[in-house]
Amino acid sequence: MLNPIDTDKVIRDGGATGRFPDEMHPAAAWWIAACFVVTLRSDQxxxxxxxxxxxxxxxxxxxxxxxxxxxxxxQVLDLGVADEDELVIAMKEADRAPGMRVTTAGDQVTITLYDRAGVPLAERPSLYLIRRMIAEERIPLPVNTECKGSIQPYSEAAR
Known part of the structure; x- marks a missing residue:
């Protein structure tokens, strides 16, 4: 990562939390999401x-x-603006897909990662693995263009 984060400090308690721009920057969100998908082996x-x-x-x-x-x-299903309860309901409707939610409060940015049961991700093994992948700069890039996913509004996917 060009601008590394302190993974042990930022990635904890079910996701990632840090002050912007000191502890957390937008590029960290890319890494966290890619590592989350790989760690959970999720296609949705x-x-x-x-x-x-x-x-x-x-x-x-x-x-x-x-x-x-x-x-x-x-396949990323974009629910848009939603609270935690709405996200968990949508995850269940999407065949128990895992989920992520980004929030800010002042200069604090939080990315909460949810497992397939709709609860914040556990430390072992998931958060630990994500933290290690990022710290060791193991980039989970697609192996070819056919392996790239897509983003679509949740409302269209639910039809």
Missing amino acids: LVVAHDGQPATAKFFDLLCQGAINAQHYAC
């Missing part, structure tokens, strides 16, 4: 955000990272 993901202007760049890069994760061709 539901994503949401809180609608705050500061969240937009993090959210965009999070979606891009998720569709560029090795050979998973992850």
